[in-house]
Amino acid sequence: MIEVSACLPRGSVYLAGETVKSQITFSNTSQNPSDTDSLAWSSVQIICQCSVSESRVHLPKSQQLSTEEVSTTGCDTSFVPNKGERGLTVLSTKPRILFCDLKLSAGESKSFIYEDVIPVDSPPSYKGQAVKYSYKVTIGAQKFNQPTKLIRMPFRVMVLHGLNDISVYTEGVYHVILYDSGLNDISVYTEGEEVSPSNPFLKPQQSENSLLDIAMQVLSTVTARKAPHSYNITNAKGKVAKFILFKQAYKLGEDIVGVFNFTDGTIPCVQYSVTLQSEEQISEECRKKPGQGTAVTSYVKHQEMCLHTAKTHINIPIPLTATPCFITDIVCLRWRLHFEFVTSSDPISESERPTNMDDAASWRGPATINVETMVWDLPIKIYPTSPIHASCVTMLKSGSCVQI
Template sequence: MIEVSAKLIGGPIFMPGSKVGCCITFTHPPLPSDSRSQSNNDVLENLAWASVQINCLCLTNDSINFPSVMCVTKDEKFLGNSETSFAPCLTDNGHVVLSTKPKILFCDVGLSPGENKSYLYSETLPNDAPPSYKGHLVKYAYKITVGMQRLNSPIKLLRVPIRVVVIHGLTEGVTCENSIDLSPSNPFLESQFKHEECDMALQILQNITAKRSPNFYNITNSRGKVARFCLFKQAYRLGEDIVGTFDFEQTDVSCIEFTVSLQCEEAVNKDFIAVSPRPRKDNVSIVSYNTQHQFCANTLKSFLQLAIPLNVTPAFSTLLVCVKWRLHFEFVTSTKTSGERLDETKEGTCWTGPEHVDIETMVWDLPIQIYPSSLSVRPSLMTSDGCGGGPLRLCA
C-alpha cells in the first residue's frame, strides 16, 4: 500500500503566466511492529510510473452550444479507457478548454516500508488561461491530476483543485509597456521576465485600487432631480467595502426609499445560444450579492456601504462568456408632500405621515471594476481528490 499526498507551493491561487508548483510525495507506511519478518522482495512496493497534468474544464447549461474550436482534447476519447491510459478528463463532465503537456515524474520506483520519495512538479499557465468561475450559465474549474499505476493494476488518480484569477485588462498592457532588453543573455538560463511581469501587474493593480477619486452623479427622472450620489472610487479588490453617500438636498423629487445591490452580470455570446422557437433571454444571468435597503423620507443625507465577497470572480471576458460587475439602484419617489403639518411650536414644526402616497419606481445601473485581492496564501496540503479526506491509497 502506498499513500500519495500533494502540497501546493505558494498557495492554491495563481495568475495566468505564473508558475504552478506542487510537491508530490509517495509514502510506503511502516509495517506494524507485531508483523512477521519478511524478505525485502515481499515488503517492497513498486510503482510502474507517475505522471502529472493541469486541466481546465468548462461546464455549460443545456441552452448553450459549446464551440468545438475551444476544445483542446478532441482525440482523448480514442485513448482507450481510464484503466490503461492516462486520460485525466476522460470520465469527467464538461469540455476541456486548457490542457498542459503531461510530465512524467518517474518510472519503476520501489519503496521499502517507512520510505518516502518527493517530486517537484512545475508548470507555467498560459497567458490566455480563463479564470476559475462558478456561474449560472458557465463554469470554469481547474485541477492538477496526478496519475500513477502499479503493474497489473488500474490507474489511480489524485486530483488537486487550484484557483486561477485574472487581472482583466492589465496583463496584456504590462507586456506591451515593458521595454525590450538588448543586453546579452544566456539562452540556457531561465528568463526572469515572467516573474517581473507578474510582480508589475500586481503593483499596477495596487495603484489602481488604492486611488480615491470621488465621482458625483446627479440622479434624475422626467420630473427633475432625485438625488446626488458620490462614489469615492471606481476600482475595488475582493473583500473591500464599496462606500458612497447620497445627498437629497436641493432636489425636485421626493425620495421615500432606495435599494442598492451589488450585482454580477454574466452574458454568454449570442452566437453560441441554442435556437429556440420561443423568444427567450437565456444568454444573460444576473446575480445579486449584498443589498442595502433604507427609508429616506425627509432625510437630507444617507450612507452606502456594501461588502464585496472574497469568493466571487472578478470581471473577465472570453470567447464564450463576459462577466461584469455593477451597482443596481432602485428608487421609490413621490410627487406629493411626504406628510401633513399639524401645528407649529417654538421647538419646530410637527408632521404626521400620510395614509396614502402615490409612488413611482426608477432604476439605475452603475458599472464598477472589481479586481483580485492579494495572492499570498499559505501552502495547502491535498491528500485525496481535493476534498480534504483520507490519503489516496494504491493497493495490490
C-alpha cells in the same frame, strides 16, 4: 500498500501566469519490514474543465479539446486526467513524468516537486448560471498490471485582463501602460540608472520582481482613488438626489463607498436600495436561442428609508469569492450597481422643528403614499486581489491523499 499525498504549499489560489508548485509524497505504509512495494510510473498535469448549461449554451466543436489531445489513449492503464470529469477540457498543460519504476521499502517515503506555469491566456475559475470553469492539478499513478488511479487537487485561477506591458520604473515615477491582452510581456522593474562607475569585470546585477509583486503594484495603480464621480439622479418630474462614487474600479474584498445627497432634490425619495450584481452574457455564436437575455446574479444589497434625509452613504463589500470581470469566446462577465428608488408622487410635508432645543416635536407620516419606482444601473469594474489574501476564505482543500 502505497499512500500518495499531495499538497499546494502556498494555497489554492493563483494568478494566471504564476507557477503552481505542488509537493507529492509516495509512502509505503506497510508494517512488515520485509514488504517492498513499487509503482510503474506517475505523471502530473493541469487541466481546466468547462461545463455549460445545455439549455442555454451551444458550443462549437472547435472550442473543445478531444481526449486524444489530452492523453494518447483511453485505456485504464493510461494517464487520462479528465477521466470521469463533466464538461469539456478547454486547457491542458503538457504532462510531467515524475518517475518510472519506483520501489519503496516498508516505512520509506519519497517526495517530488511539481511546478508548472498557468498560461496567461487561460480563463478564470468561474461558476455562473450557464458556464463553469474549474481547474485541477491531476496526479496519475499506476501499479503493475493494475488500473491507473488519479488524485485531483482543485485550485482557483484569477486573471488580469488588459495589462500587458509595464514601463520601467525610473527615478521613483510610476507609469502603467494598458493594452488589450494578458500578462504575457512584463518588463523588469528597475530601481533607476546607476550613477557610480561600473566595473567591467563584474556582472551587472538586476533586481527582478515576481509576477505577483508586479501584478499587485499594477492593481494598486488601477484601483487607486482618483477624482470622484458625481451623478444627478432625476426622473420626468424633477431631481431625486445626487450620488457621489469615489472610484469605479475595485479589487476583490474592497468596500464600495458612495454618498447620497438629497438636499437639492425636488422629488421626495421614500426609500432606496443598492445591489451589487454581476451580468453573465453568452456570446452570440454560443447562444442556444437568438433572443437569449443576460443572466443577473445579486450578491450584496444595501437598503435604507430616506424620507426627509439630507445625506446618507452606502458601504457595500465585494466578496473575495466573487469572480472579477473577464471575457472568453463563450461568456462575458460584467459588474454593476443596481439602484432602485421609491419616490412619492405627491409632496410630503415635514414637521416644523422647534426653535428651542429643549422642546420636543413629533411627526406622523401619512397613512398611504402614492409612490413610483425608478431603477438605474451603474457599471463598475472589479479586478482580482492578492491570491494569498483570497486563499484565506476559499473552501478548496490544498491537499489530497489516496491509497494505491
